Amino acid sequence: xxxxxxxxxxxxxxxxxxxxxxxxxxxxxxxxxxxxxxxxxxxxxxxxxxxxxxxxxxxxxxxxxxxxxxxxxxxxxxxxxxxxxxxxxxxxxxxxxxxxxxxxxxxxxxxxxxxxxxxxxxxxxxxxxxxxxxxxxxxxxxxxxxxxxxxxxxxxxxxxxxxxxxxxxxxxxxxxxxxxxxxxxxxxxxxxxxxxxxxxxxxxxxxxxxxxxxxxxxxxxxxxxxxxxxxxxxxxxxxxxxxxxxxxxxxxxxxxxxxxxxxxxxxxxxxxxxxxxxxxxxxxxxxxxxxxxxxxxxxxxxxxxxxxxxxxxxxxxxxxxxxxxxxxxxxxxxxxxxxxxxxxxxxxxxxxxxxxxxxxxxxxxxxxxxxxxxxxxxxxxxxxxxxxxxxxxxxxxxxxxxxxxxxxxxxxxxxxxxxxxxxxxxxxxxxxxxxxxxxxxxxxxxxxxxxxxxxxxxxxxxxxxxxxxxxxxxxxxxxxxxxxxxx
Numbered sequence: 001x002x003x004x005x006x007x008x009x010x011x012x013x014x015x016x017x018x019x020x021x022x023x024x025x026x027x028x029x030x031x032x033x034x035x036x037x038x039x040x041x042x043x044x045x046x047x048x049x050x051x052x053x054x055x056x057x058x059x060x061x062x063x064x065x066x067x068x069x070x071x072x073x074x075x076x077x078x079x080x081x082x083x084x085x086x087x088x089x090x091x092x093x094x095x096x097x098x099x100x101x102x103x104x105x106x107x108x109x110x111x112x113x114x115x116x117x118x119x120x121x122x123x124x125x126x127x128x129x130x131x132x133x134x135x136x137x138x139x140x141x142x143x144x145x146x147x148x149x150x151x152x153x154x155x156x157x158x159x160x161x162x163x164x165x166x167x168x169x170x171x172x173x174x175x176x177x178x179x180x181x182x183x184x185x186x187x188x189x190x191x192x193x194x195x196x197x198x199x200x201x202x203x204x205x206x207x208x209x210x211x212x213x214x215x216x217x218x219x220x221x222x223x224x225x226x227x228x229x230x231x232x233x234x235x236x237x238x239x240x241x242x243x244x245x246x247x248x249x250x251x252x253x254x255x256x257x258x259x260x261x262x263x264x265x266x267x268x269x270x271x272x273x274x275x276x277x278x279x280x281x282x283x284x285x286x287x288x289x290x291x292x293x294x295x296x297x298x299x300x301x302x303x304x305x306x307x308x309x310x311x312x313x314x315x316x317x318x319x320x321x322x323x324x325x326x327x328x329x330x331x332x333x334x335x336x337x338x339x340x341x342x343x344x345x346x347x348x349x350x351x352x353x354x355x356x357x358x359x360x361x362x363x364x365x366x367x368x369x370x371x372x373x374x375x376x377x378x379x380x381x382x383x384x385x386x387x388x389x390x391x392x393x394x395x396x397x398x399x400x401x402x403x404x405x406x407x408x409x410x411x412x413x414x415x416x417x418x419x420x421x422x423x424x425x426x427x428x429x430x431x432x433x434x435x436x437x438x439x440x441x442x443x444x445x446x447x448x449x450x451x452x453x454x455x456x457x458x459x460x461x462x463x464x465x466x467x468x469x470x471x472x473x474x475x476x477x478x479x480x481x482x483x484x485x486x487x
Contacts, residue, residue: 036311100132215227246265268358
């Protein structure tokens with residue numbers, strides 16, 4: 001075990017927290033550790049890692065443990081140890097990850113996010129409860145749906161694809177209904193799961209109106225050139241979405257010495273298909289948002305509702321052969337059977353490798369705005385030079401548009417792009433919300449205004465009075481340059 005001095009020197013992290021004294025924050029942090037990966041709380045140390053010179057009696061230690069135990073449900077009982085350092089006493093509270101989650105503190109649940117403790121959303125609470133009870137969100141039954149709402153031809157098509165992939169050994173004589181039972185997609189003729197309706201439903205958007213892909217081609221910051229809602233089975237949505245993207249990106253026919261020409265797209269189709277599959281398969285279908293695809297001139301963004309599965313970080317996701325935690329296990333199994341998923345936990349690595357092999361920068365992956373986002377960049381945007389040159393024949397697909405970008409355009413989120421495009425001159429918060437058609441002030445501040453300020457693309461007209469009723473906002477030089485680059 002590392003000496004406590006060494007631990008303190010490492011600084012706060014997802015599993016280590018410093019507290020000058022015992023207070024309500026300690027209890028909430030203990031619950032957050034229990035809900036996430038466990039961790040240690042060192043009391044008597046400032047946030048900067050300085051020992052405060054406090055003295056703790058054995059009675060105080062017992063009181064700390066009792067207060068945490070009494071305030072948490074189920075009870076969290078940390079291991080408490082007092083240590084004497086040169087600058088004074090410290091108390092180390094060790095909290096393991098609890099198998100039964102979520103742990104609540106007076107009706108509220110908390111989790112660790114990096115080195116901070118934050119309150120869990122209702123969706124996160126539901127997800128962690130399902131995980132701990134061994135359930136999957138897509139295995140829940142849908143009231144009012146029966147076997148008659150499923151398309152047996154689609155089930156048979158799944159069976160054929162699963163056999164062709166070599167991952168199932170169905171025969172032509174197998175009854176599709178029996179297969180649905182075997183896959184646990186239905187329990188009886190009147191007990192149908194979410195996964196069954198999303199995969200094989202005659203009308204998957206009933207009751208899941210949110211189970212659609214909203215795809216758009218956007219020029220500049222806000223000019224929408226094409227807009228489409230992609231509905232139907234989630235299996236079909238993937239190829240339909242890819243077709244939309246192909247319509248709005250460039251392709252060249254390249255002579256490579258083979259008997260046939262090679263089509264070279266702005267982005268590798270394999271990487272796009274994999275990212276779309278991940279978005280459709282792993283999204284949170286309890287969230288009322290659509291999957292969103294935004295094709296810009298200099299980037300392509302795929303956003304799906306729902307953060308990464310509870311307890312998984314982006315850093316873990318980027319590790320080769322990371323553990324797989326599918327949010328929708330039944331859907332993931334069906335996708336795997338059909339060969340739409342090659343191997344659990346390998347999708348992100350294949351996306352990255354495909355982009356690197358094509359001479360593109362690695363895509364960006366992030367938990368963003370209540371969901372998970374993948375952003376692709378063509379090579380000329382990342383490197384500040386024209387698209388890669390290759391020997392081509394005289395025929396180039398008509399929708400190729402050669403262009404040169406003189407410098408790198410700063411990457412901002414889609415919501416920030418909308419703010420940049422909306423501001424002309426000086427606008428108040430209310431004016432911007434009216435232009436964008438938004439009514440929720442808190443949502444606007446959290447998702448649009450503050451990220452734009454943090455990105456340095458807009459600024460306050462009264463920076464010394466941030467809460468002034470006369471406060472307005474204008475573009476910075478960076479924001480103005482961004483608009484020029486988008487034209």
